[in-house]
Amino acid sequence: MVVLVTGSSGQLGQALKSIAKQYIEVDFEFCNSTELDITDLEQCKIVFAKIKPKFCINAAAYTAVDKAESEPEKARLINVGGPINLAQVCKEMDVILLHISTDFIFDGISTKPYTEEDIPNPTGIYGKTKLDGEIVIHAILEKYFIIRTSWVYSQFGNNFMKTMLRLGRERDSLSVVNDQIGTPTNAVDLAEALVKIVHFCHAELVSASQFGIYNFSNEGQCSWYEFAKKILEINKMELDLQPIATSDYPTPAKRPRYSVLDKSKIKKVFGIKVKNWKESLKKL
Numbered sequence: 001m002v003v004l005v006t007g008s009s010g011q012l013g014q015a016l017k018s019i020a021k022q023y024i025e026v027d028f029e030f031c032n033s034t035e036l037d038i039t040d041l042e043q044c045k046i047v048f049a050k051i052k053p054k055f056c057i058n059a060a061a062y063t064a065v066d067k068a069e070s071e072p073e074k075a076r077l078i079n080v081g082g083p084i085n086l087a088q089v090c091k092e093m094d095v096i097l098l099h100i101s102t103d104f105i106f107d108g109i110s111t112k113p114y115t116e117e118d119i120p121n122p123t124g125i126y127g128k129t130k131l132d133g134e135i136v137i138h139a140i141l142e143k144y145f146i147i148r149t150s151w152v153y154s155q156f157g158n159n160f161m162k163t164m165l166r167l168g169r170e171r172d173s174l175s176v177v178n179d180q181i182g183t184p185t186n187a188v189d190l191a192e193a194l195v196k197i198v199h200f201c202h203a204e205l206v207s208a209s210q211f212g213i214y215n216f217s218n219e220g221q222c223s224w225y226e227f228a229k230k231i232l233e234i235n236k237m238e239l240d241l242q243p244i245a246t247s248d249y250p251t252p253a254k255r256p257r258y259s260v261l262d263k264s265k266i267k268k269v270f271g272i273k274v275k276n277w278k279e280s281l282k283k284l
């Protein structure tokens, strides 16, 4: 069972690498952005023809949420052009695509967890390009999974947890927004969920109607302030942490006020057990 992973130097790519050895039955082929630039169709064709994957996990993306506001063409090229190329190659070579999307496709005006059926309405360029990436995959492919996730953190790459740990070492006080609610996702938990879907599919336990969109994050919800507080507490870092409003911390991209994802579908279809975010955070 050959699984090609794009964007392998990123957070999710490295999380997948960290668990790969546990799955001796899976031949993971990891490609970083130099080995496989998803915006280059010819390179995609050559790499897929060489590796001959049965599955492709697309962990490559443009993820700089604020920077996307000032370089929308680059964000679009990677988050829409990339998925078009991958979907075309997957279709030609009969490869099942697992693509990662985001809670930032929602506007955040909901007060209850978003299901896969809720109507997206992104508020920024990053969210718009990620949504368009979903739309092109749906238009080109039948055998695909789009996994929407949120607030991904890990020991790898750049993420909120690592920023808080760095600031915790550097500063005596810190202000973090307390009026944006979501759910942190441990990248390793996401990686394990993706591998579970791959196994399910490989065992031909997936019917045609079960391809499509799924939500995955950890369970529970919190604000960025509460997330920061827990990170500092677990790491025994003492500093003056202050809750602030989004209006006190302006950013180029507008973020959803509420973006908790409902995980009922992925739990029911694949039997995936989802850990609470506090429990998963303790593991790091």
Ligand SMILES: NC(=O)c1ccc[n+]([C@@H]2O[C@H](COP(=O)([O-])OP(=O)(O)OC[C@H]3O[C@@H](n4cnc5c(N)ncnc54)[C@H](OP(=O)(O)O)[C@@H]3O)[C@@H](O)[C@H]2O)c1
Residues within 6 Å of the ligand: 006, 007, 008, 009, 010, 011, 012, 013, 032, 033, 034, 036, 037, 038, 039, 058, 059, 060, 061, 062, 063, 078, 082, 100, 101, 102, 103, 130, 149, 150, 151, 152, 153, 157, 158
């Ligand atoms: N991080 C979050 O909080 C979060 C939340 C919700 C959803 N997601 C989604 O989760 C997925 C994984 O995110 P992540 O946190 O692992 O992102 P990440 O750490 O920023 O990694 C993204 C990777 O994509 C690679 N990449 C960029 N352009 C590429 C191209 N043209 N061809 C091939 N690779 C390219 C980057 O390589 P270089 O470093 O070489 O440029 C990088 O290694 C993404 O789809 C993201 O939208 C993330």
